[in-house]
Structures are given as C-alpha cells and as structure tokens.
Amino acid sequence: MSKESVSIGLSAAIVSVEGEHPSVLVVAHDAVEDALPFGPFDPAQQRTLESGLRKWVGEQTRFDLGYTEQLYTFGDKGRHASAAGTRVVSVGYLALTRQGKEAPETQWRGWYHYFPWEDWRDSKPLMIESAILPALKKFVKDAPNSETAEQRRERVNVCFGEGWDEERVLERYELLYEAGLVEEFWRDSGKPNKGGLGTAMLYDHRRILATAIARLRGKLKYRPVVFELMAPTFTLLELQRAVEALAGLRLHKQNFRRLVAEQGLVEGTGKFSAPARGRPAELFRFRREVLRERPAPGVRLGVRRSKAS
Amino acid sequence: MSKESVSIGLSAAIVSVEGEHPSVLVVAHDAVEDALPFGPFDPAQQRTLESGLRKWVGEQTRFDLGYTEQLYTFGDKGRHASAAGTRVVSVGYLALTRQGKEAPETQWRGWYHYFPWEDWRDSKPLMIESAILPALKKFVKDAPNSETAEQRRERVNVCFGEGWDEERVLERYELLYEAGLVEEFWRDSGKPNKGGLGTAMLYDHRRILATAIARLRGKLKYRPVVFELMAPTFTLLELQRAVEALAGLRLHKQNFRRLVAEQGLVEGTGKFSAPARGRPAELFRFRREVLRERPAPGVRLGVRRSKAS
DNA sequence: ACAATAATACTCATTTCGAGTATATATGTG
DNA sequence: CACATATATACTCGAAATGAGTATTATTGT
Numbered sequence: 238m239s240k241e242s243v244s245i246g247l248s249a250a251i252v253s254v255e256g257e258h259p260s261v262l263v264v265a266h267d268a269v270e271d272a273l274p275f276g277p278f279d280p281a282q283q284r285t286l287e288s289g290l291r292k293w294v295g296e297q298t299r300f301d302l303g304y305t306e307q308l309y310t311f312g313d314k315g316r317h318a319s320a321a322g323t324r325v326v327s328v329g330y331l332a333l334t335r336q337g338k339e340a341p342e343t344q345w346r347g348w349y350h351y352f353p354w355e356d357w358r359d360s361k362p363l364m365i366e367s368a369i370l371p372a373l374k375k376f377v378k379d380a381p382n383s384e385t386a387e388q389r390r391e392r393v394n395v396c397f398g399e400g401w402d403e404e405r406v407l408e409r410y411e412l413l414y415e416a417g418l419v420e421e422f423w424r425d426s427g428k429p430n431k432g433g434l435g436t437a438m439l440y441d442h443r444r445i446l447a448t449a450i451a452r453l454r455g456k457l458k459y460r461p462v463v464f465e466l467m468a469p470t471f472t473l474l475e476l477q478r479a480v481e482a483l484a485g486l487r488l489h490k491q492n493f494r495r496l497v498a499e500q501g502l503v504e505g506t507g508k509f510s511a512p513a514r515g516r517p518a519e520l521f522r523f524r525r526e527v528l529r530e531r532p533a534p535g536v537r538l539g540v541r542r543s544k545a546s
Numbered sequence: 547m548s549k550e551s552v553s554i555g556l557s558a559a560i561v562s563v564e565g566e567h568p569s570v571l572v573v574a575h576d577a578v579e580d581a582l583p584f585g586p587f588d589p590a591q592q593r594t595l596e597s598g599l600r601k602w603v604g605e606q607t608r609f610d611l612g613y614t615e616q617l618y619t620f621g622d623k624g625r626h627a628s629a630a631g632t633r634v635v636s637v638g639y640l641a642l643t644r645q646g647k648e649a650p651e652t653q654w655r656g657w658y659h660y661f662p663w664e665d666w667r668d669s670k671p672l673m674i675e676s677a678i679l680p681a682l683k684k685f686v687k688d689a690p691n692s693e694t695a696e697q698r699r700e701r702v703n704v705c706f707g708e709g710w711d712e713e714r715v716l717e718r719y720e721l722l723y724e725a726g727l728v729e730e731f732w733r734d735s736g737k738p739n740k741g742g743l744g745t746a747m748l749y750d751h752r753r754i755l756a757t758a759i760a761r762l763r764g765k766l767k768y769r770p771v772v773f774e775l776m777a778p779t780f781t782l783l784e785l786q787r788a789v790e791a792l793a794g795l796r797l798h799k800q801n802f803r804r805l806v807a808e809q810g811l812v813e814g815t816g817k818f819s820a821p822a823r824g825r826p827a828e829l830f831r832f833r834r835e836v837l838r839e840r841p842a843p844g845v846r847l848g849v850r851r852s853k854a855s
Numbered sequence: 856a857c858a859a860t861a862a863t864a865c866t867c868a869t870t871t872c873g874a875g876t877a878t879a880t881a882t883g884t885g
Numbered sequence: 886c887a888c889a890t891a892t893a894t895a896c897t898c899g900a901a902a903t904g905a906g907t908a909t910t911a912t913t914g915t
Contacts, residue, residue: 243554243589245621245635278621280552280633286621310619310637312554312587312595324589326554328619395837474861492904494863499902515861516911783893801873803894808871824892825880 246317246327247290248275248442250308250449251300253336253345254466257358259482260336260345261446262298263438271346272439273446274298275327290330299340304465305332308448315425316441329445331452333465348450349485350436351443354397355406355450356485365397368434369418373397376416403484406451410444419443454484461502464523472510472518473497501527555626555636556599557584557751559617559758560609562645562654563775566667568791569645569654570755571607572747580655581748582755583607584636599639608649613774614641617757624734625750638754640761642774657759658794659745660752663706664715664759665794674706677743678727682706685725712793715760719753728752763793770811773832781819781827782806811836 250273251262263271274297283289291302308329311317317325336345349356354365373393380386395402396409413434414422420437421444423430437443456462463479477493497503503521510518559582560571572580583606592598600611617638620626626634645654658665663674682702689695704711705718722743723731729746730753732739746752765771772789786802806812812830819827 243552243587245552245554278552278635280621280623280635284623286619286635289621307618309616310595312589312598314589314593326587326589326595472862489904489906491863491865491906496903512861512912514859514913516863516913518862781893798873798875800875800894800896805872821881821892823882823890825882825894827893 242323244323244325245278245286246275246325247278247286247330248273248327248445249290249294249302249305249330249332250446251294251298251302251332251334252348252449252453252466253334254479254482255336255345257478257482258347259349261348261351261449262300262339262343263346264297264343270437270439271351271442273442274343275440275442278328286328287330294332297340298343299338300332300334302332303334304462305330306452307331308445308452311441311444313441316421316444327441327445329448331449333453333462335466335468348446351438351446352406352410352450353435354409355403357401357403358481358485358487361401364434369397369413372418373412373416403486404451404455406454407444407447408451410447414444450483457483461523461527464502467523470506470508470520470522472520473503474518476503476521551632553632553634554587554595555584555634556587556595556639557582557636557754558599558603558611558614558639558641559755560603560607560611560641560643561657561758561762561775562643563788563791564645564654566787566791567656568658570657570660570758571609571648571652572655573606573652579746579748580660580751582751583652584749584751587637595637596639603641606649607652608647609641609643611641612643613771614639615761616640617754617761620750620753622750625730625753636750636754638757640758642762642771644775644777657755660747660755661715661719661759662744663718664712666710666712667790667794667796670710673743678706678722681727682721682725712795713760713764715763716753716756719756723753759792766792770832770836773811776832779815779817779829779831781829782812783827785812785830809836 253260253262262274264274265272274294276293276297278286278289283292287305287307290305294300294302308331310326310328312324312326314324317327339345354362354369356362370393373389377386377389377393380389392408392412396405396412410419413419417423418434420431420433421441422433424437435443438446453462457480463476463483466479466483467476473494474490476497477488477490480493481488501524504524506520506522508520510520512518562569562571571583573583574581583603585602585606587595587598592601596614596616599614603609603611617640619635619637621633621635623633626636648654663671663678665671679702682698686695686698686702689698701717701721705714705721719728722728726732727743729740729742730750731742733746744752747755762771766789772785772792775788775792776785782803783799785806786797786799789802790797810833813833815829815831817829819829821827
C-alpha cells in the first residue's frame with residue numbers, strides 16, 4: 238500500500254512531587270533538548286504496550302513504574318521525528334511515583350519550567366498579560382480571514398480569558414504552538430528560532446507532558462491519585478501542598494481538610510510530625526479501602542434515586 | 547530488532563441516538579461477527595491519525611464524521627488479529643452523529659445488544675442476579691490462590707456490587723472477558739464457544755465500544771456533548787430521553803430541566819411540538835455559546851476564591 | 856510571659872441537589 | 886361539554902455540599 242512504514246514510540250511522563258514542586262523525569266537522549274524517557278515498541282518481545290513501556294523505562298531510568306495510565310496517541314506528521322523514512326506514532330503515558338533510585342543520566346525537573354503560565358499558586362503569572370496576550374492578539378489579527386479570526390479570538394478567550402480552567406493545559410499549549418510562541422513550532426517547521434515561552438522539549442514531548450498535566454489535574458478531583466505521589470504517611474498540609482502544586486492553584490485549608498476527612502480518604506496514625514515551628518500536625522495515611530467503596534463520586538445530572546417520575 | 551512488524555488499525559465507534567435507542571454503526575466486514583468500521587492507517591497518505599480515520603470511514607460508510615474523539619490505543623497480543631506475521635495496534639475513536647445517509651452494507655444496531663447488563667432504565671437487568679453474579683462467584687472461587695481470589699472478589703464488588711457506577715463499562719466488560727463469560731474470550735484463546743453474554747463483535751471491537759460508552763457516559767456530565775446527537779431543535783423530554791438512553795439510567799424530570807436551564811445550555815425557539823397526546827412542549831435549541839462561557843464545570847476540591855488562607 | 860506559627864475545630868450563609876406537589880395545556884371519550 | 890388522561894412546566898422544601906470565615910489549641914523561640 239505505502240512505502241512508508243510505521244513504528245510505535247512509547248513515551249512516559251513520570252511525575253513526582255517533592256514538597257511544593259511537581260517534577261517530571263527527563264533524560265539526556267540528546268544534549269540539546271530535554272526529553273521524556275522513550276523508545277520503540279517491540280511487538281516480538283512484548284505482549285502489551287504497557288509491558289513494553291515498563292520494560293525499557295526500567296532499563297533507561299532504573300524505575301519501577303507504579304501507577305501508569307495511557308494518555309493519548311499522537312501521529313501528526315512533522316511533530317515527531319524529522320528522520321525520513323519511517324513515521325513514528327507515539328503513545329504517551331502518565332506514571333506517578335515518588336523520587337529515589339533513578340539512573341544517573343536522568344533528572345527531575347520542575348514541570349513549570351516547561352509551562353510557566355500554568356502556575357497560579359502565588360498569583361496570575363505576569364507573562365500572561367505582558368507576553369502571551371499581546372502575542373495572541375497579534376495572532377488573531379493576522380488571521381487570513383475574518384472567520385478564522387473569530388475562531389482564534391474564541392480560543393484565546395477560552396484558554397487565557399476570564400475564568401481560569403486549570404485543566405486546559407493541552408489546549409493552551411496547542412494554541413501557543415500554533416501561534417508560534419513556543420520553540421517547537423519553529424523547529425518543526427524547519428526554521429529554528431530560540432526563545433519561545435518556557436523550556437522546549439524533544440519531539441512532541443512537551444505536548445505529551447501537557448496532556449499528562451491536564452489529565453492529572455482532572456483526575457485529582459474524582460479519583461484518589463495524589464496518594465501515589467505521597468510518602469506512606471504525611472500531614473494534611475503536605476497533602477494539600479501536593480494537590481496545590483499539581484493543580485497550580487491555592488486551596489482553602491479548612492475546607493480541604495473537611496473534604497478529605499468526609500470522603501474518608503485518610504486515617505490518622507496517632508503519630509505527629511515534628512515541625513520547625515508551630516503546632517505539630519498529625520500524620521495520616523491513605524485509606525486504600527476507599528478504592529473499593531465509593532462508586533460514583535459526582536453525578537451532576539439529576540439522577541433519580543427513587544421509583545416513579 | 548524484531549522480525550514482527552507493526553501496523554496501525556483505526557476503528558471508530560460511531561454513535562447515534564434515535565428516540566430512546568442509542569446505536570452504533572456496524573459494518574459487514576465479516577459475515578459472522580458484527581464489526582466497527584475499521585482499517586489500516588496509511589502514513590504515506592495521511593498527515594494525522596484522525597484524517598486517516600475520517601477518510602476511509604467516509605469511504606466505508608459514506609459518513610462525514612462530526613465530533614470525534616480518540617479513545618484508547620490497544621496493543622494486546624492475541625486480542626486483535628489471529629493473523630500471523632504483523633501485530634496490529636488499534637487506535638479506537640468515538641464519533642457522534644445523527645442518523646441518515648449511511649452506506650448500504652452498514653447498519654445501526656442498539657448498543658445494548660452488546661451490553662445488555664448496562665441498561666438500567668427500566669430496572670436492574672435480571673441477568674445480573676440470575677447469570678452474571680453466580681458465574682462471577684464461581685470465577686472468584688476458581689482463583690488459583692487466596693490473594694487473587696480476594697482481588698477478584700473486590701473487582702466483582704466494584705463492577706456489579708452495591709452502588710451502580712454507570713461509567714465502569716469497560717471495567718465490567720474486561721471482568722466478564724477474563725471470567726470467560728463473553729464469547730470473545732473463548733475465540734481469542736482458540737476454543738470457540740458460542741453463547742456468551744450479549745452479542746460478540748469482531749476482534750477487540752466490543753472492547754472499543756465499551757471504552758466509547760464509558761467515555762461518553764462520563765463526558766455527558768461535564769461537557770455538552772449530547773447535543774451532537776440531537777436534531778437542531780428538540781423538546782426537553784427528547785433531550786432527557788437521549789441522556790437516559792446513553793447513561794442507561796432514568797433521570798428526575800423536573801430536576802433535569804432545572805439543570806439544563808440553569809446552565810444555560812438551551813434556549814427556547816417559541817415553537818412547539820405537536821404530540822399525539824398531552825400538552826405540547828416547547829422546542830429548544832442548543833446554545834452553542836456555552837462552549838465559550840463556562841470555564842470549569844465541577845471543581846470539587848475546595849478551591850479558594852479569595853485572597854489569604 | 857508572650858509573640859509567632861501552624862493545626863484543628865467550629866460557625867454561618869449560600870448554593871446545589873433530590874424529591875415532591877401543584878398547576879397548565881393538550882387530546883379523546885361519553 | 887365535563888372529565889379522564891397525558892404531558893409540560895412552575896414552584897416548594899428539606900438535606901447536603903460549598904465557600905469563606907472566626908475561634909481555639911499546641912508548639913517553638915525569645
């Protein structure tokens with residue numbers, strides 16, 4: 238049928254949180270750009286895609302992946318390898334772990350290096366008003382016709398306008414890409430140009446990472462995934478800081494505890510932390526049982542629980 | 547590296563709702579089993595996976611896909627083709643449309659043919675108590691050791707126990723598969739055996755459909771996707787019936803309207819339906835604008851909206 | 856003793872949700 | 886035409902969830 242052949246690339250966004258810093262594991266495949274651990278899928282050796290991923294993520298990073306989740310399969314021409322001949326379709330994964338025991342050629346890097354506009358914990362990032370919005374305004378203005386201009390205006394508004402939706406990480410990255418505000422855009426179109434927003438990554442790895450962050454921010458709200466990133470015991474503030482780090486938002490302390498407590502997500506250990514200052518906080522542990530308990534967390538569609546209508 | 551080569555298969559679960567019946571478009575690739583429209587990805591011709599899908603779903607079914615969404619990429623050995631030589635990795639898509647203009651070799655079939663245990667609109671399907679649970683009890687009992695028995699017990703409980711979570715469609719199908727209660731399991735293991743639960747499909751197509759239903763049922767709750775399936779104007783009851791058909795649950799009528807109205811999802815047209823009996827209902831249309839308005843629908847994590855903590 | 860800091864408890868108004876009742880507008884029947 | 890039946894739509898009400906605080910308690914450092 239075609240001369241071009243396909244190969245499948247597996248990439249993993251391996252995420253951890255240390256204190257207030259969400260990080261992703263990057264490897265030095267290439268001296269120039271940061272890369273996610275990745276490699277080809279070998280159908281002869283591997284029964285499933287995930288086992289393929291685990292196997293050589295293990296080799297490359299010495300990591301034993303715990304929680305993993307498939308994110309998305311990207312196959313756009315020109316956004317992966319510029320290597321001629323075979324087309325790479327890349328399947329991205331999200332993995333959650335705790336730090337420790339990684340290989341020497343790997344490195345944890347804060348994910349907001351790649352997405353500085355996504356961290357709203359202290360305040361709305363200044364670059365949005367100073368750099369992003371003016372450039373996007375230009376992008377709208379440069380539209381070839383008024384219809385695309387209108388579409389662009391809408392996208393800009395959804396992504397960076399009133400009402401920050403912390404989950405739209407991928408949408409925002411894609412908009413910045415198309416508007417030529419990230420380095421990858423210029424690299425992919427063959428006109429390298431340093432100095433886009435945030436730190437660039439190899440191939441489409443920043444896109445995969447954006448997908449990972451978006452998915453994780455969404456999932457946080459309805460599945461107890463944060464605990465994969467926590468130590469066996471932790472204080473409620475540590476838990477809150479981890480969630481805040483991931484969501485890129487500040488939470489209301491008292492209400493956060495209420496929520497966590499009411500949902501039965503944690504149980505006290507009776508032990509206490511020894512903080513530098515202030516009252517010691519109780520150490521909690523995750524109640525693994527909840528995974529079996531709560532059926533549907535938020536149903537939001539007026540479901541009826543009785544008989545007649 | 548390996549002798550086996552990979553090819554990428556694209557499959558689409560094309561969904562529509564007619565009245566109270568959610569359906570999926572099946573084609574007669576094979577006289578024996580129902581199949582989703584599918585075919586190989588041609589990297590030489592196609593720039594993106596989705597354009598590949600659109601192109602020849604168009605050829606095969608004469609359909610112009612509207613809303614589409616990538617679901618998942620399956621690569622398990624033995625669950626796609628038994629054809630030797632090349633390994634097929636299949637990328638599944640969900641597409642939403644309205645009926646009309648499909649090709650002659652295709653057919654709309656109610657999706658509950660494939661998943662009869664998923665329709666709880668009238669009552670809890672009897673087969674759960676009469677057939678599924680007894681068989682799963684046996685599956686638990688037949689576990690090789692007490693640890694897997696415990697894991698199986700938990701899975702059975704999450705999938706079919708107290709508290710029906712209508713989104714766990716895939717989890718339930720996979721459990722039934724592993725327990726040998728669906729025909730595909732026996733076919734894939736080389737011991738064909740008619741008479742599993744529900745209607746079987748070609749390859750892993752029932753798994754893809756399960757993923758599609760699960761995704762759609764989830765998305766329903768936080769994105770206005772139902773409207774892709776509705777006529778340009780509709781009554782609120784028609785809308786409710788469509789949602790119920792997809793979710794496999796009954797909703798509370800008055801609260802459903804309140805929700806829809808409050809969220810500004812629809813606007814009245816001033817026209818009215820002419821029903822056989824009863825008071826005529828106003829015809830509504832979807833307010834496309836909401837796509838740009840509401841930022842994050844359900845945040846559920848105690849987000850702070852003021853200044854200090 | 857007391858300032859500073861953090862943990863934890865408790866309050867309160869508002870909104871959302873589930874479940875109903877009440878009323879309005881059709882049709883068909885005697 | 887009165888009225889049974891069917892549906893649409895409006896409104897009520899209590900319970901729970903949510904957002905935003907204030908109050909109190911337990912520490913350390915001075």
